Amino acid sequence: MSFTLFPGTRLALALESLAGLSVGDALGAQGLAGPVEFHELPPGPWEWTDDTEEACCLVAVLAEGDLDRDAFAELLGRHHDPYRGYGPGAVTMLRAIREGLPWPIAAASAFDGQGSAGNGAAMRAAPLGAWHADSLAHAAIQGARAAEVTHAHADGIAGGVAVAVAAALAAAGRLDGHRPGLLRAVAAHTPDGAVRDGLLSAVRLRRPDEAAYALGRGERALARDTVPFAVWVADHFLDDYPAAIQACVAAGGDVDTTCAIAGGIVAAHTGLDGIPPAWLSAREALPPWLAAALA
Numbered sequence: 001m002s003f004t005l006f007p008g009t010r011l012a013l014a015l016e017s018l019a020g021l022s023v024g025d026a027l028g029a030q031g032l033a034g035p036v037e038f039h040e041l042p043p044g045p046w047e048w049t050d051d052t053e054e055a056c057c058l059v060a061v062l063a064e065g066d067l068d069r070d071a072f073a074e075l076l077g078r079h080h081d082p083y084r085g086y087g088p089g090a091v092t093m094l095r096a097i098r099e100g101l102p103w104p105i106a107a108a109s110a111f112d113g114q115g116s117a118g119n120g121a122a123m124r125a126a127p128l129g130a131w132h133a134d135s136l137a138h139a140a141i142q143g144a145r146a147a148e149v150t151h152a153h154a155d156g157i158a159g160g161v162a163v164a165v166a167a168a169l170a171a172a173g174r175l176d177g178h179r180p181g182l183l184r185a186v187a188a189h190t191p192d193g194a195v196r197d198g199l200l201s202a203v204r205l206r207r208p209d210e211a212a213y214a215l216g217r218g219e220r221a222l223a224r225d226t227v228p229f230a231v232w233v234a235d236h237f238l239d240d241y242p243a244a245i246q247a248c249v250a251a252g253g254d255v256d257t258t259c260a261i262a263g264g265i266v267a268a269h270t271g272l273d274g275i276p277p278a279w280l281s282a283r284e285a286l287p288p289w290l291a292a293a294l295a
Contacts, residue, residue, distance in 0.1 A: 005133060010133075013130040013133055014062055014128070016271050017167055017171070018059055020264050020266055021051065021127065021264030022052040022263075023245075023279050023280055024244075024259035024260045025259060026046035026047060026048040026282075027259060027279060028248060028258065029049050029255070032256065036249050038246055041278075048084075049256050050085045050120075050123075051085075051123040051257055051260040054124040055123070055124040055260075055264070056079075056286060056287055057075035058127060060290055062131050067128075069145060069149050072146065073150075077094050080095075089118075090116075090120060094150075107148065110152065114152075115156065116153055117153040117154075117224070119156075119254070121146065121160030122147075122160050122162065122163045122223050122226065123163075123226075125143055125146060125147070125161075125163040125167070126164070129268065130171040132164070133268070136165050139167075140165050144157050147159070147160030154191065154193050158190050158194075159195050161190050162186050162187075165189045165190065166234060168268075171269065174270070174271065179238060182234060182235040183199055183231060183235050194224035195228065198229075199227075201215065202229070205232060208247040211251075215229040217229055217253030218253045218255075219253045221254060226254060226257060226258060230248070231265070234261075238269050239274075240266075244266045248262055
């Protein structure tokens with residue numbers, strides 16, 4: 001990567017990734033209530049879930065240099081809405097942060113001291129990766145820093161790293177004018193463990209149904225059974241946002257999260273032009289506090 005990104009460009013890339021993430025999240029969430037027919041989509045507004053809410057908190061604190069994790073944790077605690085689909089463990093942790101418990105203690109104490117191995121860090125990470133499109137290594141470092149605010153388990157952190165790197169690579173490909181392969185490159189920057197193993201296993205898979213069966217589709221709400229499949233989808237449909245979302249919906253499972261992850265990565269490559277305008281207009285508006293934070 002030989003380009004230099006200025007702050008305005010970084011923010012534009014992050015916001016386009018956020019658009020893809022939030023539309024995927026909101027459309028995927030429609031599938032939780034029943035089958036989604038893409039020839040006749042449900043009327044809007046499509047409400048987004050915790051995936052989008054956490055991603056908005058992350059985008060609000062993006063800046064040059066290291067992520068301000070204290071500020072990020074404060075936003076997560078202040079803005080989280082338990083009715084947006086947060087798991088009970090996340091609600092307990094974020095409520096504790098809101099009430100003043102330091103985030104390192106809250107993250108480390110989750111799940112009886114094991115830390116969260118879930119996909120929360122991954123589902124919000126794509127805009128962070130797009131922001132760091134000029135350096136995969138830096139995207140990986142910042143992906144880990146962002147993940148650690150809520151995830152002390154190695155798998156949860158690895159999920160955040162993998163998605164951040166995938167989105168950085170996708171955005172860099174757009175800026176360089178080429179279509180990158182994601183799986184091996186993302187695995188090369190992902191810490192050893194179940195998430196990286198899943199990414200490497202995904203390289204040999206060819207069909208969405210095969211990938212969902214072999215890798216998992218988020219049904220356990222763990223990074224290890226969510227991130228490899230979502231990155232596989234993004235890798236295979238990097239030029240086609242609607243096809244990526246349809247592949248996640250067809251697979252079933254934790255549809256809003258797989259759609260959010262894949263959608264955020266793919267939109268980092270296609271930009272807003274890749275997202276059907278009707279889908280974008282049907283998505284519930286993003287929270288007004290985000291625009292105020294970025295003003």
